[in-house]
Amino acid sequence: MALTLRSFFAIGRRALQHVAVATAALRSIGTPPARLAGSLALNPLHIEKAERAARVRSPQLWYPATRRMKRKVILHLGPTNSGKTHGALERLKQADSGMYCAPLRLLAWEVFDRLNTLGKACDLITGQEIEEKEGSSLLSCTVEMVPTDTRVDVAVIDEMQMIGDSKRGWAWTRAFLGIQADEVHCCGDTTSEMLIRSLCELTGDECIVQEKRERLCPLVVDKRSLKGELSRLEEGDCIVAFSRRQIYDIRQRVEGLAGKKCAVVYGSLPPEARKDQARRFNDRVDGVNILVASDAVGMGLNLQIRRVIFSAVEKYDGEKRRPLSDSEVRQIAGRAGRFGSCFPIGRVSAMSKDALRFIKRALESGPLPPLEQAGFFPLVEQIEAFASALHPSSPSLSELLSLFLAKMEEARTESGSSMGGERRGNVNSFFLCSPEEIIEVSKVVEKYDMPLRHLLTLSLSPVDANDMCSLQMIKACARGLEVGQVDIPHHFTDIPRLPRRDEKRRAAVLSQLESFHKAYDLYLWLAIRFPEAFISVDQATALRDEVVKRINELLTNGVKLKAKKYERRRKKWQPRMRR
Incomplete structure (x- = not known):
């Protein structure tokens, strides 16, 4: 059932309202916790107790079972195409048990297929799918899905420099701090070395730089653009x-x-x-x-x-x-x-000539500056402990998250100032990853009556807050989860049809198909976490597969996107600038 123009604009107005509410919540993150607590009428003693219960100032202690281990952290460092990941995967193949932590689903699939082809039974876990092989002792997963309650001999964490990413860095930090492996092989470029050494001092793990590789084949910059x-x-x-x-x-x-x-x-x-x-x-x-x-x-x-x-x-x-x-x-x-x-x-x-000069300078600029901090974000367990200690004070979910994040940022800032800016093994080794979309989604779902853990899981789901279909799907899932049964919303069962003759509509249909795919992925992500409530997993999978099929058909036949006015103006002078 296609959306009417009126309903489309109605959805747009509601989305803008959510953005406004979320912006107000985000402003509160910069508010001192004491003032924020006062505005929420919370008892300061309750907040202090909640901070201790959640171990706000010690992220490494969020994984007590792992801290009782003496792990060996082995670094494989080098640029792209240096074979650093290959060396770590060779060690994984020899292990009796182990896991590979991929930065993307595509890489998780690739390693999963490769290991099983070699006769090494390996399971697969990504945000949207779980595939188990009989007798497996190996796992290939996306870094966000790393199980921190499973003991293995060897773990490989790929693209370790992503630990400094402002949005996804928390996943690498969680994997590094929490993974229960006797050997943790970290593959990345040389910018991550000093930060990993610092984190190993914090966790008490042994750190070994096994190899610093050079690129296996030469990279040449053209003389002319x-x-x-x-x-x-x-x-x-x-x-x-x-x-x-x-x-x-x-x-x-x-x-x-x-x-x-x-x-x-x-x-x-x-x-x-x-x-x-x-x-x-x-x-x-x-x-x-x-x-x-x-x-x-x-x-x-x-x-x-x-x-x-x-x-x-x-x-x-x-x-x-x-x-x-x-x-x-x-x-x-x-x-x-x-x-x-x-x-x-x-x-x-x-x-262009100027762009080529820029590229050459970047490639020849010498060593990249080292990463100084690892991104992190609170676990569901920490937020639950924080909320429990605030009882009987009961802020809303978005207020709770805002207060918790404000306390984390305060702890990090105090740690840095008390040490005169000097780096130590404490919360100052971390920075808080961007919470914008999480706060925004929490405002959308907090009105539904369900346990805090359910609300937190919904808030932490991969919702694209700028995508209408994603916002519609998260609200539909929250409504269904409230009553214990989540079906595919009716208007998501009617996939946009491919235009046969009207080439101008192809670009619009492609955008719609990409949005529908995000919505189905969101449904499947939540279905893994609430398997009993989500009753249309097979249908969502079939719809997603059909969307991919139609996208591939569109890409094969060609898509034309009309340039914006400023881009059309730019094309008139840009070639002259290049020459």
């Missing part, structure tokens, strides 16, 4: 852009050239569709010989790329447009060439 001329593209080239609209604009222009056909990869594309597009590019299916991708190309896919070409050297990061960091440039450029592939020498170029 493409000067804005797409006709200079060659087979195996990958053009990197930094918005979905730019990706499809470049694809349209490239495919206007004789003998050129493109695959596309970007972050909001479903993982299954990304995998299919990678296959078409690697195997040259239907003449596909060029890849157009976002910076999502830098992680999670093994691609046969001859040359990486930067279409721009700045990106919008959700707040402002900014130049690419040296780390981002190296991560993206490093995807060119691959040891043992048909392109053993990687090449890097750009669409």
